[in-house]
Amino acid sequence: MLLKRSEDLHLDLKGHEGIKSVLAELNNGEEFSNLKRVDVIIRMEEYSTSFEPVPLFNKQTSLWISNLRRLIINGCGNLEHLLSPSVARRLEQLQCFEIKDCMRLREIIFTKEIVEEEEREDVICFPQLNSLHIKGIPDLIFFCSGNFNIEFPLLKELNIEDCPNLKEFISRSSSESGMHTLFNEKVAVPSLETMTISELSNVKMIFHTDLPPNSFQHLRELSVSGCEILKNLFPASIAKHLLQLEDLSISDCGVEEIVSEGKGLEDQPVRFEFPKVSSLEVTSLKELKCFYKGQHTIVWPMLKKLTTDGSALLMIMGLEDVRIQERKRNGEAALVVEEVIPNLEQLELPHLSDEGQFPLNFFHHVKVLKVNGGFGDGFPIFPFLRKICNPESLDLECFSFRDGLPCTGDVGTPSRIKKLNLSNLRNLQRMWRKDSELGHILSNLQTLRVMFCHDLINIGASSLSFKNLTTLKVSNCEMMTNLATPLIVESLVQLTTMEVSNCTKMTEIVAHEGDYRQTIVVGKLKCLKLSKLQSLTSFCGGSYTFNFPYLEEVVVEVCPKLKIFSEGVLNTPQLQSVKPDSFDMKGCWAGDLNTTLQLLNIKKVRS
Known part of the structure; x- marks a missing residue:
């Protein structure tokens, strides 16, 4: 009786029998006329061979599901399918949807074997959904496999992580062989602002080339990592319309180019401008050949923080372009930097190994420099610093030094370094010696932090x-x-x-x-x-x-x-x-x- 009078219902269901009995009561057709807000958390054991799969929702699901606001499923036993189209359509108030660690789940919305559906509409809409998280589902192939268009008009946050068999968000029966894309014209996310894509080892393309250019026009944050066979990040048509993008990160992927050539643009110079991007990370892209194959220019007018490998850095600024290489030889590379990233303040260079690729005064306006040497022995870090920049804050990590921090040659410009962080430096026993340039740096230092320098005797x-x-x-x-x-x-x-x-x-x-x-x-x-x-x-x-x-x-x-x-x-x-x-x-x-x-x-x- 109390349950039938309730306006708010919060359920945290654990274990096979508990989930089975509560859902049976909720799904028995009873009406809960006063119920306005429902939150459900389901936690079920995986691979429980002694139990039959428990259908979480079925055709007898009562009207309570129409008031469901938050649904979190952490483990769903032996279930291979979660929602039917009719149940999905009744999630009219759902705002937060999380599915995690469901080891046998193959599809979220399953339609192939459903023959008793009365409605044959080809659209499934989640009108209030704001946040969707899918994580740790190794057998997941599609979000929906039927001939449906899925709409998320208010979805702002989308996370898809550790789903190695996922091919497409919505299956596209007409897909050409080998041309599966995560997002095609069958899914609509017009309000999406934040997207995280991680450990999807079966995805070759994220955005289909035929998508309308404004499909992701409100995107502010995009992070892509651990996608081994991914070939590119955007088609040109999408990249040119990311005017709200502020934070972009791509790492540990197989991409050969950041932006793929668009139809009809092959022989035309293309200008890519990312007017609001303030933080950019491009790291560990071993197959990266270029930013864009065709003739192009790039501008990052508001970029403040850049984290990248040395080779990718040149591509981010368009310095791999033949015409730019000529300017590089003429000593104009620093001018190119001013044009491409005029407001850069923080530069992080992981796995630095070759200082020769950077022209003189390359980043003279950078205030914060963080460099990871990958434990290379004898890397000339201070000549490198003199060559490309004179920062106010310097982080050195994973270098191998002998007999103090090595420096030789002319001291040159007075150091601006006020903050120095030293971390994981091997073979460093003394921070200073008579012929070391470090004394020149220390003279203006205000903050010194030393961590994990296990060979250091004292400062x-x-x-x-x-x-x-x-x-x-x-x-x-x-x-x-x-x-x-x-x-x-x-x-x-x-x-x-x-x-x-x-x-x-x-x-x-x-x-x-x-x-x-x-x-x-x-x-x-x-x-x-x-x-x-x-x-x-x-x-x-x-x-x-x-x-x-x-x-x-x-x-x-x-x-x-x-x-x-x-x-x-x-x-x-x-x-x-x-x-x-x-x-x-x-x-x-x-x-x-x-x-x-x-x-x-x-x-x-x-x-």
Whole structure:
């Protein structure tokens, strides 16, 4: 009785018997006249050989399904088919539809064996559907296999992932052999804004060449990855009308060209302009030969962030074109960049291996540069930087260095680098040496972050190297036994934040180097965080005098051997607490830093 009076119904159904009994009650023909909103989540075991497939919806499904707003199916047992056309048409209020991990499902809407259908309309419409997610369905071939046109007038978000046998969203019986496309004229998504296509290893084309040019005109975000036999991303007719596109990503696919030639455009110069694209990723396309086979120009006027391989980068800007190559030889390539991507701010280059392909001052206006060396040995990274750009922020990842970061030759233009992130650098034992150009970079540095540099002993550098550094963060450096020498620490005159974590062999932050009679003043340090340093016994093992006039936050987390901060004189006039973790708002205080650490250790032992 209560169920029949309800306006809202939320069901989370689990297990074979529970799903079977509840659906039987709902589908027994009873009318629920007050029901306005229904949400259903179904979770069923896969490959349950002892159970017959449970039809989730059948011809006796009562009117409750017309009020279904959200349908989430996570596992559908042994079912091979989900909806009949008549049931699909009754999902008039459905707004969110998710189907995941259904191992035997072959089609969402199945029609071939349905003979009792009274209606023979060739259109199935989901008038309110806003979000459709299909994921982890290995046997799925079609969304719908019958001779139907499927309309999604309000669909804004579409995700299709890990469906290796999917050929077409809607089957097209007249498809030429080998010419299946994911989207043909039988599916309409006029409002689509976000689309993710991933791990569809049976799809050769996403968009049919005969689609109306404005079919995807509202698309803002498109991500395509892991499609092994995909030949291209767009036909020219679609690419020229993506005027709302803001975020475009394609990676790990077999594409030979980004845009395929359109009918009637073979001998005509084509201009591709993507007026709103601000983020573009084109990576790991091993078969990529060109952006577009025909004569063309490309403009990305609002592009801010670009992630791409070196070879694809030239294609994105049209530099593979014969006419552009002539301009490249004439030293005009930098002008081409200004024309094609005038507002680029961040450039990410994964798997960089050949710096010779980039002309001089290629990206002189880039502010953020992230480079992955793929653990190549001896790549001349700093000459490369001098050659193509002078960024404000630099990330170096997966390089192999010996005897410090290598640089030779003229220093040239003063470095603008204010932020430096070093991650996964092999064979790097010292960050600086006398003949290294890194000192030139460090002089203007404000933020330094070092991660997973397992051969690094410490950040030792000249006493002038870090004069402008305000933030220092070091983590996961296995061989590091101390962070820096007293001379280096005293030179950190602008440092406000220091964080050290997960360095398993670190025994002290400041190295003990015998007698050091001067007071070590860390004049602007406000925040010190020490976390998960299993071997740390003290901040400094020597009897040095430390002065921290502005230190106000100290966090000591999972440092089991840390019993004392320093054996020397400590001056911390602003410090009022020590926190055992970052989430502790009050912390603990026993009058001075050393006594407080001892108190925290006593509390840990007792707990």
